[in-house]
Amino acid sequence: HHKDGSIADVDTVIYLRQSQDRTGEELGISRQREDTRKLAKLRGWAVVAEHVDNDVSASGKRRRPGFEAALQAIQSGQARCLVAWDMTRLTRNARDRLRLLEAGKQHNITVAFVRGTDLDLGTPAARLTADILGSVAQHEIEQKSDRQRRAALQAAEQGRRIGGRRPFGYEADGMTIRESEARAIRKAYDDVLAGVPLGRIAAGWNALGLTTPQTKRDGSPSPWTAQSVRPVLLNPRYAGLRSHVTEAIREAMDPRKARLKGIVGAAAWEGLVSEETWRAAVELITDPSRANPARSARGLLTGVALCGVCEATVHRGAAPARRGREGHTTYRCRAAYGHVGRASEPVDLYVMDLVIDRLSRPDAALLLADESKPDTAALRREARALRVRLDGLATLLAEEVLTELGVRRESRKLRDRLARVEAEMANAGRLEILGPLVRADDVQAAVLSLDTDRLRTVVNVLMVVKVMPAGRGARIFRPETIEISWKL
Ligand SMILES: [Zn+2]
Incomplete structure (x- = not known):
């Protein structure tokens, strides 16, 4: 020992940690390194190792390899002193603290903080101090994260944003459109x-x-x-x-x-x-049916037209090999192979004719008019009202206006209605695809220029197609075996 009580040439391990909570009070690693090294030098200690944890959450749930290594340095006798910036940076939960105190007691370790006093963990008084310091720090962290949670919820309820990466389409403030x-x-x-x-x-x-x-x-x-x-x-x-x-x-x-x-x-x-x-x-x-990698090879009515027997969707596959019919494809029921099996090409041509015909009619513009389009402003208002009421349920529970069972029941009801309103909005959005086709000078050309994916969407917006069994031995395509119901 020196005259001033410091320990000279003692092997010391430095522990640094950077966390990513949004308080803005975080210290950079370089600043922590500078301060802890200065402190070690001041005490006359020799730094033998430095361990760093980066981007570790404040909740203390994730593993900290740096902390483990620092602890190991103490337990193995490599270091007799530990320097950190403050207690919150060194231990994040009661378990870590206990392990540190235990190791400190066994190996007579001194812990020094840039912010705080040196603690000689060989003495019971210092261990008690360390434990109290740690508890207080942890309490502060818990309060802080509780505050953060409430602040985040409040921001959300007010529609505000709470920072983060720049969203594509907006400036860094998340508000200004780029x-x-x-x-x-x-x-x-x-x-x-x-x-x-x-x-x-x-x-x-x-x-x-x-x-x-x-x-x-x-x-x-x-x-x-x-x-x-x-x-x-x-x-x-x-x-x-x-x-x-x-x-x-x-x-x-x-x-x-x-x-x-x-x-x-x-x-x-x-x-x-x-x-x-x-x-x-x-x-x-x-829509999971879009996840099919062989989409380009799918038929026009795959996943769209329904089986006339069981109303499952049909899919297109190769026709059973038969002399003179190589290269043909058929639509078949997805649920049961035997329900329907129809050569796909005539069905596709027939449906496309119907689409072109419908969109060429003089009244086609009505498809886009208000009568067929749901009142989207009203839908949006209703969705907003439903969400407000869902939000309010928690308050009703807290104020004991409703029981938990009542809240659950009411919540399910509101969610069902919200789901229906949202589905109607989605339908209204799909209608927009028809605009360019109806307004085209040459409707037929506009429809024929669409690729299969786009065309399938158009069919889906306009009609429900049901493929009926053609009957035994039917060779000629009969339109009446394709049942069409118009959606609009
Ligand atoms: Zn079927």
């Missing part, structure tokens, strides 16, 4: 409604020189892929909706669905498309 990107996003929603695959949308964005707001590890811009376009278009923010994903929602489902489930109401920022358009696009993007 028109160059916004244009591409609006077009992408139109494309999705028209059946364009996400991969092609990604390629289009890349061709425009747009990159994701996230850069790659080496700092270079990331090009778009179908995988990165998908979460963008599913994001409720583009319909001007604010989503707040609580822990309960996050644990209950995958993040994609969680964001949709978490919608609490209108956002403080302006959306880029109507809620109807967004909902219609979401339905198409999340």
